[in-house]
Amino acid sequence: MKYILLMYHTEGVFSQDEMPEQMEISLDICRQLHAKGQFLGASPLLPIDTATSVRSSSGRLEVHDGPFAETKEQLGGYVLIDVPNLDDAIEVAQTFPAAKRGTVEIRPLFELAGIPQV
Template sequence: MKYICLIYDDEKAFESLPQEQVDAVMSEYFDLSDALTGSGQLIAAEALQPVSSATVVRVRSGRLSTTDGPYAETKEQLGGFYLVEAKDLDEAIRIAGRIPSARFGSIEVRPIFECQRPGT
């Protein structure tokens, strides 16, 4: 079954770390990605640009509007994700626990809803 592990961090706290700590954490991310690739569990993984680069899109009464920046002010921002294959939620949680940000942020684990176009 596919699960997405959404990575939430405090961008400001991460930006304030000394470069050697940032490099160490990033090395852990690369090592985890390599391990998950080796086990055949990694489907995709990406880091996101800072939340200040976000654009929120809404359509109301048929009119499209956009707003720059994050939708809401929060302590933690969505910083990236891992899309993994796991036999069950317990295994997906164990994978999420290996994500470096689990130590100082939070990881939201959600199963993927696999849908098909009606009639196919």
């Protein structure tokens, strides 16, 4: 089953001094998943001040700076995995630094036929 792990945390939760170590921990987890054939992709996101939201209001498209919702925790990145079940996805999710200082949301992917593959 394919899952996306969405990494949420408050911006700045990891200090500049901590970031290299926390990124290396995440990269190591991704390498371990890759070695087991369970890694599909991942990427950290740039800071929230680089976000742009497009939405429809009264039939008109609007473009706004920033995220769609105002929240304390912001989406900081994602990891795509392919594991047998939700229990395995939970086991993977809890190893990421975001799980220790934020939230890792686990969502199964809806597999839609016809989507181009990379």
